Amino acid sequence: MDESRAFICDFMLGRLAKWMRLLGIDTLYYNDPDDPGILHKALKEGRIILTRSGELAKNENAIFIKSEELDEQLKQIKEIISISNPFTRCPICNSKLKMVDKEEIKKEVPGYIYEVHNIFKRCSVCARIYWKGTHYEKIKRKIDEIIA
Numbered sequence: 001m002d003e004s005r006a007f008i009c010d011f012m013l014g015r016l017a018k019w020m021r022l023l024g025i026d027t028l029y030y031n032d033p034d035d036p037g038i039l040h041k042a043l044k045e046g047r048i049i050l051t052r053s054g055e056l057a058k059n060e061n062a063i064f065i066k067s068e069e070l071d072e073q074l075k076q077i078k079e080i081i082s083i084s085n086p087f088t089r090c091p092i093c094n095s096k097l098k099m100v101d102k103e104e105i106k107k108e109v110p111g112y113i114y115e116v117h118n119i120f121k122r123c124s125v126c127a128r129i130y131w132k133g134t135h136y137e138k139i140k141r142k143i144d145e146i147i148a
């Protein structure tokens, strides 16, 4: 399955949804244990459902996520979706990130961050700013492990 496919995670899979966004995959999180609701949204938006529910997974546009463990879940994702654009999507709201000029965000980040970093990305919808801080290294290592 190529990464242009869009997904929707059921209410059990909030962490997975966030990590899939970090991997650059278009993923919504449906925070409500309402099967007709998630089915309707998935069909309307052409999304594949990722679910921990055997019942919901019987639908043809749904995939059963086997493990409760995030690392195992990510391994399963890697087997079904090709991943090549990590760090291109906002982990909070799922929108695309865009590179921004450093000067443009000067007033929006702490001074010491501005001093030591040169590459900043901004979410096109929620306007959050991202840079390769201490958090990034940890996430990058995990993503490298997943992709490898």
Ligand SMILES: [Zn+2]
Pocket (backbone or CB within 6 Å): 090, 091, 092, 093, 094, 095, 123, 124, 125, 126, 127, 128
């Ligand atoms: Zn955002």
